[in-house]
Amino acid sequence: MRVGLVIVSHSAALAAGVAELAAQMAPDVRIMPAGGTADGGLGTDFDGVSAALERADSGAGVVLLYDLGSAQMTAELAVESLTTPIRAIVADAPLVEGAVAAAVCAQGGADLDAVGSAAAMAHAFVQGEAFDEMELDRHVYGEGDGLLERAVVLRNELGLHARPAALTARAVAELDAEVSIRCGDQEVDAHSVLALMGLGARGGDELLVRAVGREARHAIDTLAELLESGFGE
Amino acid sequence: MGCSVEDVTAAVRAAAEVVREYRDELVELDREIGDGDHGENLHRGFTAVLAKLDGGGFDGPASVLKVTATTLISTVGGAAGPLYGTAFLRAATALGDASEVDGQLAANALAAALEGVVARGKAAPGDKTMVDALTPAVTAAQSTVDSGVRAVLLAAADAAEEGAASTVPLVARKGRASYLGERSAGHLDPGARSTAVLLRALAEAARR
Numbered sequence: 001m002r003v004g005l006v007i008v009s010h011s012a013a014l015a016a017g018v019a020e021l022a023a024q025m026a027p028d029v030r031i032m033p034a035g036g037t038a039d040g041g042l043g044t045d046f047d048g049v050s051a052a053l054e055r056a057d058s059g060a061g062v063v064l065l066y067d068l069g070s071a072q073m074t075a076e077l078a079v080e081s082l083t084t085p086i087r088a089i090v091a092d093a094p095l096v097e098g099a100v101a102a103a104v105c106a107q108g109g110a111d112l113d114a115v116g117s118a119a120a121m122a123h124a125f126v127q128g129e130a131f132d133e134m135e136l137d138r139h140v141y142g143e144g145d146g147l148l149e150r151a152v153v154l155r156n157e158l159g160l161h162a163r164p165a166a167l168t169a170r171a172v173a174e175l176d177a178e179v180s181i182r183c184g185d186q187e188v189d190a191h192s193v194l195a196l197m198g199l200g201a202r203g204g205d206e207l208l209v210r211a212v213g214r215e216a217r218h219a220i221d222t223l224a225e226l227l228e229s230g231f232g233e
Numbered sequence: 234m235g236c237s238v239e240d241v242t243a244a245v246r247a248a249a250e251v252v253r254e255y256r257d258e259l260v261e262l263d264r265e266i267g268d269g270d271h272g273e274n275l276h277r278g279f280t281a282v283l284a285k286l287d288g289g290g291f292d293g294p295a296s297v298l299k300v301t302a303t304t305l306i307s308t309v310g311g312a313a314g315p316l317y318g319t320a321f322l323r324a325a326t327a328l329g330d331a332s333e334v335d336g337q338l339a340a341n342a343l344a345a346a347l348e349g350v351v352a353r354g355k356a357a358p359g360d361k362t363m364v365d366a367l368t369p370a371v372t373a374a375q376s377t378v379d380s381g382v383r384a385v386l387l388a389a390a391d392a393a394e395e396g397a398a399s400t401v402p403l404v405a406r407k408g409r410a411s412y413l414g415e416r417s418a419g420h421l422d423p424g425a426r427s428t429a430v431l432l433r434a435l436a437e438a439a440r441r
Contacts, residue, residue, distance in 0.1 A: 043274075043310030046318075069408065073315035073353055077306060 003106040003115040004030035004056030007099060008049050008066040008075045012036035018065075022099040025166030025193070026107035031099075032056040044074040053078055053088060061087035061112035063102050063119055067095050087112055091119035097194055098122040104166045104193040108173020118192070125194040147212045148220045155230035157203040164231040165196035171222050177213030179223065190223065235333035236382050240440060241294040245301055246286050247438035248431045249279035255430050262423035266410040270311055271423040278309035278317070294334050298325035298342075312408060313424065316350055316363065323349035336385045340374040343389055347371045354407060361405040361417060363424035369396040370432055386436035393432045397425035 005022065009015035015035025023031050032052035037043040049064075056062045064075040075090045082088065089112065091098055098119035105118035156164065172179045172190050179190040183205055188195035190209070201207060207227060211219040236244070252259075252275050259272030282304045291297045298321045306318030327345035331338055347367045356362040373392035374385045398421070405417035408424070 037310045038307075041310070043270075044314075045310065046306045046314065070310075070312035070315060073312060076353070077315045077319065 001058050001060045002029050002109060003060045003102075003112050004032065004058060004062045005099060005102055005106065005115075006049065006052045006056050006062055006064045006075070007031065007033045007035070007095070008044060008052075008064055008071045009033070009035035009095070010042045010044060010067055010071060012040070014067065018096055018099050021096065022103035025100060025163060026103035026170075029103050029106045030056045030058060031103060044071045046074050046078060049074055049078040050081065053082070053086065054084065057086045057088075061089075061115075063106075063112065063115050064088060064090045065093055065095055065098050065102065065119060066090065089113075089116045091116050093119040093122045097125060100162065100166070101125075101192070101194050104169050105173075105191075107166075107170050108191070110173070121192075122194055125198060146216050147210065148216045149208055149210045150220050150224050152207050152209060152224045152227045154201055154203050154205050154207060155228055156233040158233065159202035159205060160196050160199055162193075162197060164233075165193045167231060168196055168223065168226060169193040171226050172219050175213075175215040175219045175222075177211045177216045177219040179209070179211040179216075179219045181223070182208040182210065190219075235335035235338070236294065236439060237333055238291050238294050238297060241297045241334060242286055242289075242291060244435045244438040245297055246283065248434040249282045249286070251430060251434035252276055252279040252427075255427070259423050259427055259430075262421055262426055266405065266413055266417045266420045267423060268311075268409055271313060271427065274309045274311045274313055275317075275427055278305045278314065281305075281308040293328075293330060293332055295325040295328040295330065298322075298328065312354070313427070316354055316424070319349040319353045320346035320367075334382055336378045336381050339382045339385045340371070340378045340389075343367070343374045343385075344371045356407040359403060360407040361400045361403040361410060361422045361425070362407050363422070363428040365400045365403070365422065366393040366396040366425040366428040366432075369393065370428075383436065383439040386432065386439050390429065390433040390436040393425075393429040397421065397429040400425045 007015045007018045012035040015033035019031045019033040032055050034049040034052035038045045066072045066075045079088045101122045102115050102119035106115045180187050181190050183199045183201045209223045256272040256276045263269050263271035282301050285300050285304050302318045302321035323345040324342035327342040356364045358368045369392035370389035373388040377385050377388045400422035405411040410417040
């Protein structure tokens with residue numbers, strides 16, 4: 001049971017495209033496009049959004065993302081008008097980045113609030129702010145705390161672009177460990193697909209995978225294997 | 234004595250019909266500072282409302298407004314759908330199960346509509362939106378509650394027209410027109426205009 005997504009757009013093609021893109025990175029998440037008016041024109045369709053909202057829910061709740069002005073109002077109205085007890089939130093987020101971040105987060109089994117936050121945090125990435133840096137400090141986490149590190153080399157030519165970044169975030173999503181990846185002088189949370197993409201890591205780059213927590217060893221092994229696999233590319 | 238369910242139906246029908254008359258003017262106003270679809274969208278929505286009103290079967294004034302709201306929400310497509318839909322929905326809630334609408338209830342319904350529009354669109358007076366027509370309308374309505382529904386709505390319509398006219402020099406801060414920045418000044422806001430037109434039609438149709 002995972003949190004579902006609804007993509008509310010003025011355009012049917014845009015909604016379908018965003019849903020397609022996000023679904024590639026989160027195959028088990030219900031991502032429902034709700035774009036255009038009922039007669040196929042540009043605009044937002046309240047009934048279409050309401051129906052998508054029902055279909056996106058599997059019991060864990062739904063996050064709605066929108067493109068422009070009235071799409072937000074239609075999404076909010078659809079949530080307020082729900083007649084069934086679905087938990088839903090409208091995320092204030094850039095549509096594409098927000099949908100990708102939310103989808104990957106939902107794929108990892110996160111709850112409704114976490115998926116909504118993942119979408120909302122996409123703002124910062126779009127504006128080039130805060131890379132959600134997450135230094136696992138040696139002084140805070142000593143050997144005794146089980147801080148583990150391993151250097152790995154990215155094998156695929158394109159490095160951590162969207163799909164590999166999503167696979168990486170998903171690999172650690174359900175593990176009980178804080179995990180970060182360092183590339184050069186940047187270190188980011190391995191759970192965040194947008195932060196991983198923001199590293200700009202390319203094929204041949206050496207990454208430092210660091211983890212602390214009960215399943216740190218498992219996290220390190222899993223990521224090392226994945227990053228060095230070339231992601232099948 | 235106030236307005237019965239038949240009176241309210243007739244008033245909403247008159248408002249819906251007047252949209253057809255003003256369709257082209259609203260299209261033109263929206264073309265200047267928006268995307269030109271306001272007249273078209275409202276016309277489509279209120280045409281659907283007329284069809285629903287023909288179906289009848291209303292058990293009170295509130296149910297007429299509620300059907301109007303849900304029809305607009307489902308058919309308008311642009312920002313006006315959720316905004317007018319919310320306005321009619323909140324107005325319906327304010328009427329409750331009253332079988333007749335008096336001046337006080339009409340003023341309450343307008344105030345509830347304004348509150349809903351502000352909550353939905355997050356616009357404030359001066360942002361060059363329908364709020365600039367609806368806010369003075371509510372104030373005027375509240376100061377005439379003892380004079381009957383027709384007087385309340387006429388006062389509201391007068392104030393809404395003045396409020397709409399006051400949007401001309403404003404720079405838009407909400408909605409599509411806000412993309413234009415300073416260039417939105419010098420134009421009448423189409424949403425404020427349609428609000429004034431609808432209120433005028435409701436007032437003219439109110440018989441008491």
